[in-house]
Amino acid sequence: MREENKTMEENKSGILKKLFYFVIIPFLLILTIVLIISTVSGLNIFQEAAKIPVIGSLFSSKDMATTSIEEYDQQINKLQAQLKNQEKKVEDLQSELEKKDQEIATLQEEKKNFETNQNNQAEPGNDNANGQNETDTQWNEVIKTYEKMKPQSAANILAQMDETTALNIMTDLKEDTLARILEKMPVEKAANFTAKLANQ
16 A cells, blocks of 8 residues: 555656656746847837736736836827927918018009009099109019019919009019019919010
């Protein structure tokens, strides 16, 4: 009986030894190698394991939660900085648009005054020399204004006004100013104005 018990105990200890040598030690060795490789490659194996649904609960810790919260805070700060930059750009564009609107309003007012003066000149009894001089002065002011304007703004205004007035203004502009303005116009408008200026 004692010999049978002794044999059984030896068999149990032999199985445990085999289990220890052939399963546990190789598993620990493989786990150590995987940890070393992941550390060298910069991969945090615990964070990756935390993403697995069942196993993740074993690896979740306060450190990982803190790290993820800090990462979110950094992302929020970056996004807020980007938002402020975009808002500043929008404000700059709005102020530039307001300036352009004021410029256009001023030029439209000058155009209206000029057209009114031209209509007054066309009426009988208004052909005096002073009126002509005033008209010439105003016309020269309009031309100077277009000379000083940015080509894009001038092109936008000339493209929208009546063709006769636009052609009259273009005729009196310097050649290089006219070229820059025509360059900024839509192709069809520029071609139309060029053809009509050539025929004058």
